[in-house]
Amino acid sequence: MAAPLITPSPAVRRARGAVFALFFTNGALFANIIPRYPEIKDTFALSDFWYGATIALFPLGAICSGPFAARLIRRITSARTATMGTVGIGVSLTMVGAITVWRASMGGAAATAGGGSPWSQGMAAVVAYVLFGVVYFAGGAFDSLTDVGQNAHGLRVQRSYGRSIISSFHGGWSLGAVTGGLMGVAATQAGLPLGWHLMAAAILFIVVGAVAYRFTLPGSDDGRPEGGVDAAAAHADAVGAAEVRSGGAAGPAETGVGTLRLSPTLVVALLTVMALAGGLIEDAASTWSTLYMRDELGVVGGMAGLAYVTLLASQTAGRLSADRVVDALGPRNTLFIGGALITVSTGVAVLWPSVASTLVGMVLAGVGCASIVPLAMNAADDIPGLPAGSGLTVVTWLMRLSFLLSPPLVGLVVQATSLRAAMAVIPIAGLLTLATAWVLAPRARARSGGRTPDLRPAARL
Template identity: 45%
Template sequence: MASDAGIRRARAASAALFLTNGALFANLLPRFPEIKSDLAMSNAGYGAAVAAFSAGALLAGPAAGALIRRFQSARVAVVTTVALASLIVTAAVAPTPLVFAATLLFAGASDAITDVAQNVNALRVQRNYGRSIINSLHAIWAAGAITGGLMGAGAIALGVPRAIHLVVAAVLFCAIVCAAYPYLLKGPDHDDHPSARDGGTARVGPMVYLTLLALVVLAMAGATVEDAGSSWATLYLRDELGAPGAVAAFGYVALVGFLFVGRLIGDRLVDRYGDRAVARAGGMITAVGMGIALAFPTVPGTIVGFAAAGLGVATVIPAAMRTADELPGLRPGTGLTMLTWLMRIGFLGAPLIVGVVADAVSLRAGLLSVPIAGIAILALAGALLTARSRR
């Protein structure tokens, strides 16, 4: 076991991974509307291109566990982060919709592996701490996404070309993650996992798999809300509500901003009330907040609606990850890997569905996926831990 000082440094290094992962792709997101316009894509074509990111993640997800076992989570996280940064720059200068989609496909593959690796490392740090820290680390991811979104909005407002903006962002965040690498926890990642200590002898019954399925759908609902902010908020505010480009970017910034706030206070809330109660309250906030924003569409109201959605789903994915990682009888890391991989179906399907509905009816109708996801969270939160079961 690492020393107390070493664990604190490992937590800071893990936070750097989450910050970088949130910031890199968020720098590209405010540029999506101009890329869509420059490449003359329809809503459905744009939705399909954006969905390529999730398709790549879905295809690559199963490889994450094998790569982590072979090369360890710290090394895998850093290498795939550098690959992601390079692919984001390539996507920004793609000359055709096909190249744009293909680049996002490989970027999604890199991001999926980074996601599993950084969470494996973070949960290992959490086990050394002996208390919940995973929400605060996911809050750092949201802080990175806010930073990236603001960098993108600022670059647009200042007229900085896409290529220059994203090369600078890539170099900056690659430098951060490389500087953090020496302080990440090294060695085998699952020797201290509860399933490793009991020798993997616990029986895996049908309820374990049913619980895992519920957790996957719960995480997909959270992913649907996050994708609505990243893929469609800027476009909806700009094209349907007439907001200027720099203002339109604040739909996404509001969502990730309140995602950050919710995760920052999330560890204390779930320690006191349990993941289940917090997720149910969040599902209600998401459904009501975004439902009202869509019923009475204005630029300020929509930004507030995305903020409510971000606050509502803040703890959902970290809670689902923690619960899946602790399911009895599964091999160490199996529950987390399966959930993270299958959750990508939500990121894959959401932009496609919203894009098709947007072309057939309107983008406002497509964004009904957000309050529907809030209702799904309310219905499925029972799969999460209560305050008593976490003790």
């Protein structure tokens, strides 16, 4: 029998908007700095390897803080974790901008763009680089807490909705990243100092995140209300007031992405590779596409950031419609089609490089990768044989490995060859998507609408 359709209460609908806003701010904060990566590379006089290693400090911070996310969520709730992380990212990026401006004011080695090791420069320049690394690392640590917190809260809202809405939240991240990327392009074109640019962006999106927090679901993430009778009443209104249109109690709904009945360890491994593939696409676009457009294809000024913005724009469109596509095609077929789009379009762009082929490849890759990470996280949230939420914590944390390892490794390859090697990562990620999509069940499956992930430590695997 078909699962009953659930009408969410007004409080749950407001919570959906709040989670969308948190995803939006997370994407916008991060993306503001990406069009200015070439400026940072030139200012600190970094070689391709050292540039990649420096960018990898952000995901390194994320990996270091990731294991503490579940504990923090249990202590202060997922909504507070996501909001606190948003503030931390904003403050960290503001300091990144100020330190970069300070380093640029020193002159000297900064004039030799792409020179080499940061340790071969003067003492003041080394101090500036170390401070940059510390605050950039901290930004990544806060980003990981935000990521796990907003995904956990989004999945909680999804269970109250009784249908899949997780892709729309990731669409909010992509929309925020497009917004932030365009802000970065405009700031670069206008010659706005990096420090003022990032501080203004941080203030704006911290305010958005703080307002969004007021409309998140009340109560703790294990289903228990906080703050006594008044909070209990609010919690009941938000979570328990969902009405079934057929007139009965809220029952199971088609919100779960199932996996084949395999060893839980194997399923987690395959979903991790799948999420890594999605991460590699975003990382290659964010870390290298602006440099590729500027240094390989001759695009000047802020317009060099258009490759990244183009991928994000098409990814946004794909994610905002992905839930309906997954309902129509099923999770597995959605990824098979997406993986093929990524592989073919960006493969052609790498073999026959031009501005036109690169931008077309980015458009199709953005559509193709739209569902990879949301489907991997949705499937990881409820793997049979594992404590609820453990798979999500593990896959989210390990996905950060792609952001940590790929910049310095790709930097070494680029240094030995050319920037085309960096862009070749994207069709390889498309092949990884095709190789792992089979682990998903052909169709979404029913699961209880009232369960909340327990977010116990991933070490239980």
